[in-house]
Amino acid sequence: MGDVLRVRALEAWYGESKVLHGMGFRLAEGEVVTLLGRNGAGKTTTLKSIMGLMERRAGSILYRGEELIAARSVGIARRGIAYCPEERGIFASLSVQENLELPPRVAPSGMATHEILELFPNLRERLGSFGTRLSGGEQQMLALARILRTGARLLLLDEPTEGLAPIIIKQIRNTISRLKALGFTILLVEQNVAFARALADRNYIVETGLIVDEIAAGEFERRLGSIQGYLGI
Amino acid sequence: MKRADKQGSGRHFLAGLALCAMTAGLPAPAMAQVSDGVVKIGVLTDMSGVYSDLNGTGSVAAAQLAIEDFGGTVLDKPIALISADHQQKADVGTGIAHRWIDNEQVDALVDLTNSAIALAVQDIAREANRIAIFTSPGTTDLTGAKCSETGFHWVYDNYSNSVGPVKALLQQGKKSWYLIVADFAFGHSLENIARETIEANGGTVAGAVRHPLNAADFSAFLLPAQASGAEAILLATAGRDLATAVKQANEFGLVAGGQTLAAPVVFLSDIHAMGLQQAQGISFIDGFYWDRNDETRAFAKRFAERHNGAMPTSVQAGVYSSVAHYLKAIAAAGTDEAKAVAAKMRELPVDDFFARGGKVREDGRMVHDMYLARVKSPSDSSYPWDYEEIVATIGGDDIFLPLSESTCPLVRK
């Protein structure tokens, strides 16, 4: 069982300012791994780099053995990686159904609409509404739901719990658990420590564009103090 | 000048030298003199805009032909031709005119499309003492309030072209008129002349409408014309606007419904652009038609060879005629100084394929026969460019504004 994703010496720039200074980490098949860190640490940038959404990158991103550092986002998506951005990216001028059915199938394991709705039953009543009419929680559900359509098996999720009420967070946690049970590999960016602890197999700590620590699920309790220190809680 | 033959050249040379030495001290006027050693003609025209097919490069070709036919030299000096496109822009046109006079030693400016540019050049030429020959613009001011000793209006003007067709149709019994007028000075002046002529000859103006320039759609202006039931509709507009109006008049059944179209400003190039199907039946005045007789046909054929097979419009033929006349006048005057040449241009009759028995009046108006024409129907046309049926010839004195009514200061003397 090889790694699904292996990142080495990843650097990235916004214009002239360098944000990632040599990130290195790995994901195995079926794992849920989190990138924990403060605001501005470079977590979102890392996901965007993997997804090919950064203008300038350097280093190595191996996906199932294939080098993706120079690939463009269209190609990366088609290889089976899906991205759920921090701002959720629900299209305002599309209905929920259209949002859901937008992503094209890139692998045979892409779910049909009815299958997705079984995982996300709340969306069923909202199919006809337009993207912006949904609550924060519903939008997050929709954002998660639609990437399942593609058939991508590696999911990059950027702060899915940001700004949501605890009860919604619980729902999202359950959903991601189910996805994990279904065999998806998930790279999760979070600042919510409890959430990470509940789901992650391993956790990386990101600080100023570098991985500074790695904490397995088993060690979480013991290392809680230092984790909170890193995040400045 | 023939070269002296070798034998006895030495003595001839000395004799010649002596003669030169003796005459060097004499006052100059008696000898032939040409400023800057060349007679330069500048054709300032619209080569890229809506009127470019009417003059443009064709005018340049016509001038070139005239120079060549004249022999290429006058008073033993070469004749040069330059041209420029003023792009219908007043300041570009005047800028070029100034530059030609200041830097390029141009002696005569020819063609000068666009009334605004024409009037400006009239002033410039008058001040700088150069010849200006207007073949293309229509404004009657050129021989009216703004006339000039060195300015000549050769082919047509707004008066000749409006009065002619209006009078002719009135005589045919079309008494009620509707006027569709281009909304700027040129159109307004046509409208005024038309109204006066109609009312003075027992007709009535059922209505009039002014359309903005470059109106893509004339249907809204044709509608009231149709509704008025007027027997004749005067399209006081030109170029593409005219073509659009004519096309749509057919589309809306005005012509089929019995209303006659008259247009003051129609040229051969316009008919070509409209196509006979659309333009058939329009009555207008033309200053020249290429197919009128053998002489005109001969010129037209030579012109067409130089100009993509297109037959000359009256303006382009006018350029030939006026340039030829200008060169003749220089030869007769013995100098290319503008006032002297201008005097000769008025003195000598204009007698060529363009105008038989034509003459230049004091106000600078070249008066010649014009032709009342009607556009042929497609079935009547047998070969390319067979477009016009000449209905009548109208004598120059009858068709141009009488000298007695002229507002030109030069005439008052």
Added chain:
Amino acid sequence: MTTIFGIPAALLFGQLLLGLINGAFYATLSLGLAVIFGMMNIANFAHGALYMMGAVGAWFLLDAFGVGYWTSLFLCPLLVGIVGILLERLILRRVSHLDHLYGMLLTFGLALIIQGLFRFAFGSSGLPYAIPEALSGGTNLGFMFLPHYRGWVILVALVICFATWYAIEKTRLGAYLRAATENPALVQAFGINVPAMIMFTYGAGAALAAFAGVLAAPILQVSPTMGADLLIVIFAVVVIGGLGSIKGAIVAGFSAGILEGLTKAFYPEASTTVVFVLMALVLLIWPAGLFGSKTQSASTSVVLPALANETSLMRWALFAAMALSLAVAPVFVYPAFLMKAMTYALFACAFNLMAGYGRLVSFGHAMFIGTAGYVTAYVIKGWGFPPELAILAGTASASLLGLVAGWLSTRSSGVYFAMISLALAQMIYFVALQAPFTGGEDGIQSVPRGVLFGLFDLSDPAVLYVFVLLVFLGGFLFIAALVRSPFGQILKAIREHEPRARSLGFSTEHYKLAVFVISATLSGLAGSMKVLVTQIASLTDVHWLMSGEVILMTFLGGVGTLYGPVVGAFVVVAMQNYLAALGAWVSVIHGAIFVVCILAFRRGIVGELISYVSARQARSVAAGTRADAPDVVARRLKAGA
């Protein structure tokens, strides 16, 4: 016979029906523009040329291959659509990552080239194209005679409008388009090839334009210039509807047609101007148009070219060099050309103040230079003013106009700003055309130069030259000083990121209005001077092509640089005068220069020079020890924010 407001009822209904038909036509033509703008955020100035290609194509197919109308309805849009795809792929794509202004200018250049080439190939008079047999003739409706073809137009237009609306709002492909319009990066990240979609969208827009062209060929006069004047009307329509809104384009198109129809019934001379009045009114109430939702970006990624280490000595040396060369130039170059170039240079510098440093690209700047010119000419000729008072009067009139126009237009930004300034300029054009004192087509001619302050006789070419030179240098210095002043710094901040500037407490509206008025005033000064030099004030000076010329001059020379507009103005005026013998090719050359400039020398002549010198300076300094240039620091802060 009943009359309504003095017009017979039958006639009025007739005009309304005609207006409706024209509106259908406008709607069809606007659709393509709206689709392209929605997708690419580019105001496609080539739309008129593409429309023309459809019409001329129909004529050509008939003339050369005997292909009839019905086939042309499919074939022409297909062919022009392919041309559109090629244009996007080969040319437009190269600027897609830049400020959308460049895309707009690029399409403007392309339009000039296409139009010029077609004019060269097919002449300007027009090409005959008949109504197809099956649709000829008409029916008498009682109140008017309706040609069958016109009825067909309205039917087809409705079908196409509905089909396009349906395709975009109700189909999967339409969903892709709408999503890509909102967030192209994310749509790419789903695995959808957005660049390909953009390419086909542009092609579809082009095809729609060509379709309208074939539709127009039997009733309007087919000619290479048929798209030019129609283009600005269509832009007005799309802006009224709201840029990017399909529904808006359709509604606005029909409304514009009907409004025009009404105007033709009561005051026909104004019919080509009324759509601009409507646009101005709509934008006052709905700044984004009726259904518009696209917000214009309030920031720009375009960095003004600047030398890293500029010293006061360098600046003065450069200025002295320019002043000196202009002072001795008359010995070598025709002085009238130099003077004219200097007045245009001042105009371009004034424009650049607003467009380069203020990021307010106006498409109506001609109204200032033209109005001042007319006023100056009139007060000299009609009221006998001495030149100094005449210049004052002209400049003041431009200033006043600038205040009014600025107040109306600075509430909008980006393309809306450009369009509203165009609308206002069109209205000024209309006034200039109609007002008796302007002399209409003739203009005001032979304006005497007079005696300045009663001492200096301006008809002496040497005296005039010195005067023009001094005024130009003075205006230039003023602008240079203004740019470096606190006012100028704030302006630059607003330019880079307006909301941030506002959050710092600056009343950005007032600053924008201020720079607008200053720009208008200096343009007016240029206009007054121009009249003294050329001695003529004409409609050319208020025509929208003049507005286009000053944009060309500024961008060619280098927008956002001090000397760029001067260089650009001299080059363009030189081309105008010395290439005049080339006739139809002038327009093609202008367009080609525009295109090459945007593609390759985006920063303009002077801008590229500055960048080159800057790069060399940077390389020669040891890495790591130099202080970052202020704009680098700013960008880093912006990226982190």
